Amino acid sequence: MSNSDSRPRPALKLPGANALGTLLGSPKAQLGFVIVLVFILAAVFAAALAPGDPKKYVGKPNQPPSAQFLLGTNPQGKDVFRQLVWGSRLSLLIGFGSAVLMTLIAVVVGMVAGFYRGVVDDVLNFVMNLFLVIPGLPLLVLLSAYLKPGTVTIIFALAITGWAFNGRIIRAQTMSLREKDFVAAAVVSGEPGLSIIFVHILPNMVNIIVGGFIGAVTYGIMASTGLAFLGLANTADVTWGTNLFWAQNGGALMIGAWWAFLPSGLAVALVAFGLALINYGMDEITNPRLIAERNIQSVLRQARLPRMRATPVVPHEH
Amino acid sequence: MNTKPPVPEAPGSAGGPAAPLLEVRNLYVEYLTPRGPAQAVHNVSFSIGRGQVFGLAGESGCGKSTIAHSILRVLRPPAVITGGQIRVDGADVLKMQDAELEDFRWRKVAMVFQSAMNSLNPVITVGEQIDDVLIRHNRLSPAQARERSAELLKIVGIESARLKSFPHQMSGGMRQRVVIAIALALNPALLIMDEPTTALDVVVQKDILRQIQQLKAALGFSILFITHDVSLMVEFSDNMAVMYAGEVVEMAPAREIFSNPIHPYTRGLLSSFPSLQGRRRKLTGIPGSPPDLVNPPSGCKFHPRCTRCTRLETEAAPQLTEVTAGHWVAYHDGLRLTEAAA
Numbered sequence: 001m002s003n004s005d006s007r008p009r010p011a012l013k014l015p016g017a018n019a020l021g022t023l024l025g026s027p028k029a030q031l032g033f034v035i036v037l038v039f040i041l042a043a044v045f046a047a048a049l050a051p052g053d054p055k056k057y058v059g060k061p062n063q064p065p066s067a068q069f070l071l072g073t074n075p076q077g078k079d080v081f082r083q084l085v086w087g088s089r090l091s092l093l094i095g096f097g098s099a100v101l102m103t104l105i106a107v108v109v110g111m112v113a114g115f116y117r118g119v120v121d122d123v124l125n126f127v128m129n130l131f132l133v134i135p136g137l138p139l140l141v142l143l144s145a146y147l148k149p150g151t152v153t154i155i156f157a158l159a160i161t162g163w164a165f166n167g168r169i170i171r172a173q174t175m176s177l178r179e180k181d182f183v184a185a186a187v188v189s190g191e192p193g194l195s196i197i198f199v200h201i202l203p204n205m206v207n208i209i210v211g212g213f214i215g216a217v218t219y220g221i222m223a224s225t226g227l228a229f230l231g232l233a234n235t236a237d238v239t240w241g242t243n244l245f246w247a248q249n250g251g252a253l254m255i256g257a258w259w260a261f262l263p264s265g266l267a268v269a270l271v272a273f274g275l276a277l278i279n280y281g282m283d284e285i286t287n288p289r290l291i292a293e294r295n296i297q298s299v300l301r302q303a304r305l306p307r308m309r310a311t312p313v314v315p316h317e318h
Numbered sequence: 319m320n321t322k323p324p325v326p327e328a329p330g331s332a333g334g335p336a337a338p339l340l341e342v343r344n345l346y347v348e349y350l351t352p353r354g355p356a357q358a359v360h361n362v363s364f365s366i367g368r369g370q371v372f373g374l375a376g377e378s379g380c381g382k383s384t385i386a387h388s389i390l391r392v393l394r395p396p397a398v399i400t401g402g403q404i405r406v407d408g409a410d411v412l413k414m415q416d417a418e419l420e421d422f423r424w425r426k427v428a429m430v431f432q433s434a435m436n437s438l439n440p441v442i443t444v445g446e447q448i449d450d451v452l453i454r455h456n457r458l459s460p461a462q463a464r465e466r467s468a469e470l471l472k473i474v475g476i477e478s479a480r481l482k483s484f485p486h487q488m489s490g491g492m493r494q495r496v497v498i499a500i501a502l503a504l505n506p507a508l509l510i511m512d513e514p515t516t517a518l519d520v521v522v523q524k525d526i527l528r529q530i531q532q533l534k535a536a537l538g539f540s541i542l543f544i545t546h547d548v549s550l551m552v553e554f555s556d557n558m559a560v561m562y563a564g565e566v567v568e569m570a571p572a573r574e575i576f577s578n579p580i581h582p583y584t585r586g587l588l589s590s591f592p593s594l595q596g597r598r599r600k601l602t603g604i605p606g607s608p609p610d611l612v613n614p615p616s617g618c619k620f621h622p623r624c625t626r627c628t629r630l631e632t633e634a635a636p637q638l639t640e641v642t643a644g645h646w647v648a649y650h651d652g653l654r655l656t657e658a659a660a
Contacts, residue, residue, distance in 0.1 A: 292395035295350065299398065310391035310419050313399045313412045 026294075029281020035274030039267065043088040054082040054238045061250070062257045072259035074243070075250020083243045084263045090239040091268070094154050095221035101159035102216045106166035107209060111197050113167075114174025125171065131164035137226070144227055149234040154227065158220050166212035173205045207282060214279045218272045225268050240264040337408065338365035339540045340372075340389070340427075340508055345402035347384050347393065347564075349611075356611040358384045358397070360564040363638075366508070366557075369534065371541040373555030373572060375548050375587065379608050381564040382544045383432065386510045389542070390423050407507060424455060428506035430497055430514045437497060438485040444471075444496045445481030451503045470499040475529060491522035498526070502533065509534075510542045515550075527554055549591050552576040557644075560584045563609050563619040566638060570645035580647045582627075583620050618648070 228241025
């Protein structure tokens with residue numbers, strides 16, 4: 001029957017549905033992106049933002065924030081603002097670098113173990129369990145102590161100790177996906193195993209891999225900061241971790257020089273927070289129902305109706 | 319000739335003195351999409367009397383299942399009900415809150431879902447799955463529930479020893495029976511069956527439908543029967559409606575629709591199925607594909623695919639009109655056609 005009247009209808013329309021639009025459309029992800037982007041930009045434009053050598057002695061130690069030293073000076077008389085900005089370079093590099101390595105190992109080992117099962121799985125799963133039960137931090141400490149200290153060493157050590165967790169998740173998901181009919185169809189049509197793994201199974205778990213990657217970045221930054229704080233990194237490098245190490249070394253906490261350790265500590269926490277928010281946004285891309293849910297709630301808000309689980313009734317003209 | 323749009327009395331309800339069990343009036347359901355709302359159900363009205371079977375027929379995507387799910391208010395986002403009334407036993411479903419709906423679902427209206435045999439949990443025995451409903455809704459003790467579950471299985475023709483079976487140990491037909499037993503567990507007044515037998519072979523299909531008919535006679539519930547198999551529906555339903563693009567195009571007693579279809583779409587639908595008896599005839603089918611529901615065609619939504627279309631159809635949407643007693647059609651030419659036939 002017809003739309004007899006031509007009165008304007010309320011906006012019952014959903015926003016665009018491409019992946020990027022979805023990610024950018026989620027308020028949580030927006031905030032996350034802004035936070036992470038601020039730090040990445042700070043790292044890239046460190047020279048313009050905080051010109052000068054962060055390792056240089058610039059003034060009296062433990063000066064509180066002032067116009068001359070935005071965040072004061074640390075117990076060694078270095079500019080804390082410079083240290084914060086320049087420190088983001090190596091900290092983010094180690095975080096993302098180790099995450100790439102961790103994810104690569106986890107995907108390859110996890111998928112091969114989950115897909116081929118049998119002896120292959122027994123061996124790989126044993127290795128994964130081994131790395132899971134070895135306490136991560138002590139192994140990290142050992143590795144860092146015996147290997148030549150440096151950025152590459154840290155990235156390598158973090159990847160070795162941190163990949164197994166995601167590997168187990170990816171193995172489980174592969175085992176579940178390989179039972180699906182579309183994989184069975186690929187098997188009977190004679191496709192080789194590797195092609196099935198990468199063409200059919202991998203794209204179906206991109207959400208898990210990306211989620212794992214984001215988690216791995218957080219792990220990488222946190223763990224490298226922890227190592228550096230313990231003095232197990234090259235203390236000549238400027239990272240958020242070494243900043244904390246030097247602040248602790250000079251007794252900043254004891255004399256109440258909060259400006260010496262708070263900025264770098266906060267930076268680590270903020271980046272982790274931003275990455276977690278981006279992960280929420282990823283959920284919505286891979287599960288469009290969540291977007292629909294969010295949009296329905298906004299339609300209900302517009303119509304001044306309460307939230308409900310049942311199919312909402314929003315009367316309007318037809 | 320009687321025209322009282324937009325709400326025709328549904329066939330069957332006029333005869334009985336009591337109010338119908340289910341009454342759907344001017345129902346609108348929309349799916350919100352980035353291109354705008356898709357009008358999945360557009361001004362649909364019908365009613366089902368007590369103990370009656372009402373059939374909804376139509377091709378995939380015409381809104382049959384959407385109607386079924388909106389009666390239980392279980393359509394998931396981005397669906398929104400944008401108008402109309404649904405009354406079950408006098409209670410206004412569209413005014414209910416979550417808590418009321420929890421009690422209403424399954425106790426008043428139960429549903430056998432599409433591909434229902436896959437809706438059983440593979441790692442729990444069927445007995446436990448029937449028990450669950452009884453313990454949750456009727457607060458029976460586990461022992462009482464088990465007793466009633468055995469009874470329910472017997473009702474649908476499965477021996478009670480199979481309570482301990484897992485779903486994968488049963489055939490498709492048996493699983494379907496289990497699902498029907500779960501639907502009947504709380505003695506609902508209305509049973510919605512959304513393509514309940516589509517995945518089964520004709521023999522089992524027939525068997526199950528016969529059994530449902532017997533159960534209906536014994537327990538007295540009404541049925542909303544949804545299928546695209548029109549011949550099955552004609553056999554099984556008292557009244558039926560044919561839907562196209564979210565609208566009811568024809569509604570009448572099932573036999574009347576079968577013997578005297580008026581709307582070109584109904585005729586097309588009926589000529590898409592072979593009949594088992596009678597002369598052999600050519601199956602014609604319906605050319606074209608279903609319309610875009612975000613920007614539906616003007617006038618009669620069927621006109622782009624219709625062979626008997628006039629200019630009138632492309633401009634004005636025909637209203638559901640009662641052409642003979644209990645036979646409603648949304649077709650400009652319907653009146654003339656029936657008169658010519660008479």
